[in-house]
Amino acid sequence: MTLPDTGDLSIKNVTKTFGSTTAVDHVNLEVQRGEFLTLLGPSGSGKTTLLMMIAGFEDASSGDIALDGASILNVPAEKRNFGMVFQGYALFPHMTVRRNISYPLDVRKRPKSEIESRVEEMLALVQLEGFGDRLPKQLSGGQQQRVALARALCFAPPVLLLDEPLGALDKKLRIEVQAQLKAIHDRVGTTFLYVTHDQEEALSMSDRIVIMRDGKIEQVGTPNELYEKPRTVFAADFLGKSNFLERSEATYALRPEKIDVAPSGDLQCAVSVTGKIQTISYFGAVQKLMVMLDDGKCLEVDVDIWRNRNAFSVGQVVDLGWTDDAVTKLEG
Structure with missing residues (x-):
């Protein structure tokens, strides 16, 4: 599918303060058209505040946010034309699935034939054909989230903002919806800006990940780059598990x-x-061993059970080994 001709986001030196607290601290970030970019970090890292400023629900204290080269700081949220998907779905309980999806087109007063055609297209996109006449309460959590996604995409927004959209789902369903969400992104080509604190979620779906810490960007890169070559102790410790050697x-x-x-x-x-x-x-599939070395330091070891048939036991003395290229030098 051809990518939309809009969707480049530029965040330039953006800061947000609440009184004496700096929630976002001089952030610079370029989001490419059609990219699936994830803001990843712990609670309080500034990721959701940054998303809310991009959406227009929070004002930036300083800096600029531009869409396709034009500043949108003074554009109200409803005029930015961005799609939004939240953790709580925010579906209208009294409306059918079809009416929920059509709502953004209804308020834009699009022709009836266009609305009907677009809704059917969206139902097919999220694999909910035949569910159009149901109410939200008649759907599972995963189905409700897909309706929310269809509603957010139905008016072809240049950017889709997703704030912890899978947080209310159980682990198994969350993994299933992750795969569906990534497949939908690949099909529609819209710029996705995704917020999560879930490392596995970020690794499995993103083109690039932005690790945030205390309102600042810690590191930006592809999932492989960040996992294999973290630059700092925080990045190595937050994205996956790491042992640290001096x-x-x-x-x-x-x-x-x-x-x-x-x-x-x-x-x-x-x-x-x-x-x-x-x-x-x-x-x-994996055993996790905590092994105390002779110097008193503990190392965490993942053992692939299928390939390692040794029967380990607590108290057993073992040898640990690794190659020189298995370790990554950190900045601090």
Whole structure:
């Protein structure tokens, strides 16, 4: 599908203060047309405040926000023509699915034939054909979220803003809707700006991820770049799990799945240490071991159960090893 001819967002030195608190601190960010970009960070990192300023629901204290090169700071939210999807769905309970989806077109007074055609197109897009005459209460949470997505996309907005949209779903359903959401993005080509604190969600769907911390951008990159080459301790610790090693006054990150483990004396690696298993946690495909080294430091190790048939036990002495390229030097 051809990408819309609009949707480039430019955030230039944007700051938001609430009294003496700085929620967003001089953020600069370019969002490319058709991109799926995720703002990722813990509570209080500024990601939702930044999204609300882009939407027009919060005023920036300083800086500028531009769409396709033109500032939108003085454009009210309802005139920015952005789609919005929230965690709580915000569907009209007394309206059918079809009426919920058509609502943005109704208020824009589009021709009836155009509305009917567009609604059917949206129902097909979110795989809810045949559900048009149901009420929201007759749908599952995942179906309601897809209706909210269809409503937000039906008027072909240049940008779709999504604020923790899957937070109300259980884990299994959330994973299913993640895949559907990414497939829909690929089909419609609209710029998606997504907010979440869920690392797996960000990794699985995003073209790029913006890690935020204390109102500032910590690091920006593709999921692979951020996971394999985090620049800071915070980025390495927040996106996935990392062990931190101190060498020659520098800190290095080592992912748990990049550590080989074997009974003492059985391991041949470029780098190896010995330790004693403190705890074992079972997660189906993976066992997580906490291993205390001789110097008292604990390392977390992920063991692929299918490929490693060793039967480990608490108190067992084991060798841990990794290759030189398994570690990443951090800035601080």
